Amino acid sequence: MARLQILELPEGAADDRPPFVLVIDQWTNPFHGRAHQLADQIGARAVFVFEETIDIPANDVPLDADGYPVKIRVEPDFDQFREQVQDEIAKAQAKVTDALRELPLRNLL
Template sequence: MARLQILELPTIYRDEGPDETPYILVIDQVGEETAADIARWPDDIATRTGARHVLCFSETVDIPANETPVDPDGYPLKFRVEGDLEQFREQVQQEIAKASEQLRRGIR
């Protein structure tokens, strides 16, 4: 059975107008004849789907970016990312001390 995959390309950031994340549509696990047919008219499919291009393969093509890591039970892994605020705290404390000193000088 054929599979459809999306290969995201780098995002295009624009000053004016919306940002765009272009992609390539990858179709794999199709029969030899179907792959040959699709290879003859990829621009038509790309135009209809909004893809930059369409790639079609009769064999399996795995896109590493589309893989979801799973835990031992087979559920998707969840990551929690916490920022390191240690430098931020130091900067805030320095600014508070600086502002306090300026305030003390102004009061005298």
């Protein structure tokens, strides 16, 4: 029986939706050039059809010892970000202070 897989592609600047390719493998019937028409209908960039089994490594889901999908949680390190923001604020304040010092006094009244 045929399998359907989706291969996600990197997004471009003008993409409304994430681009993808539909991969159909283990297909046994003739497809006769309908892949382009199918791609247009479903919004895919392309449709690839194979008789043999094709494994897409990006679609592999790692499983834990109990057979459940492994979930990875990434937590950001805001300490470095906070320092960068504070540095940029200090630079901006210094530029404003320098600009105000260069203004003639009569422009401030």
